[in-house]
Amino acid sequence: MESSNKNTYPPEDVKIARFAKALGHPARISIIKHLASLETCRFTEISNEFPLANSTVSQHLTELKKAGLIQGSIEPPRLQYCINYENWKLLRKHFREFAHIKIVKYEKSQ
């Protein structure tokens, strides 16, 4: 039952999935939203917003960093997290394209 010539996923799909996965936890959605609203982008300002251990927040931030959605330190040595705008725009583009695929046949409602 294996399709012999398709051994990997299209790079585009991998990219979309990577972004989506990074956003696949409510804490990370909230973190992004909160981070986006801040001038200073400091860890504590983010962490204090959530009923999670600092280490857990840090873990979520690492996850977002791995996906390229945020990054550290605009002005070292000041530690600051910020949205990576280039990648944010990329995410926007990918998601928009994906969300607007032509659907040949669909269910109108449940």
Place this chain on the structure above:
Amino acid sequence: MESSNKNTYPPEDVKIARFAKALGHPARISIIKHLASLETCRFTEISNEFPLANSTVSQHLTELKKAGLIQGSIEPPRLQYCINYENWKLLRKHFREFAHIKIVKYEKSQ
């Protein structure tokens, strides 16, 4: 491990995260795209496209179903998967809103 307090996050964020999580695997992105292109939406047509065991594809479909992005059987007893268009539009709306949040301070480039 889910957070012990389910009400921790804004419902909106939970919804976005749920959609995002469902799309957080390249197989599921590919499956959605492929499914969207089909007239018939039958399992085998989807499954044959991927180098995965049928049971694994079935699992991914269940995942997408759980998130409400697809559903089975428009015309029983014919087994058919189809995009759930209502929820697809909802996803589109949520993602669009989220992707366009105002970012107070961000990094111009890496």
Place this chain on the structure above:
DNA sequence: ATAGTTTTTCGTAAATTTACGAAAAGTTTC
């Protein structure tokens, strides 16, 4: 430099995800 504060890493545990093949259940065709 030293003390105090902030942030990350480490160690660990439970839950979840991903994958497979085999078996069961459900459909279709003869």
Place this chain on the structure above:
DNA sequence: GAAACTTTTCGTAAATTTACGAAAAACTAT
């Protein structure tokens, strides 16, 4: 209604995720 085919469920294993607290590392201020 049997046989053939399609799809889901089950059992299982490995990998990953999520969470926490404690310890370490990195900063800031004195």
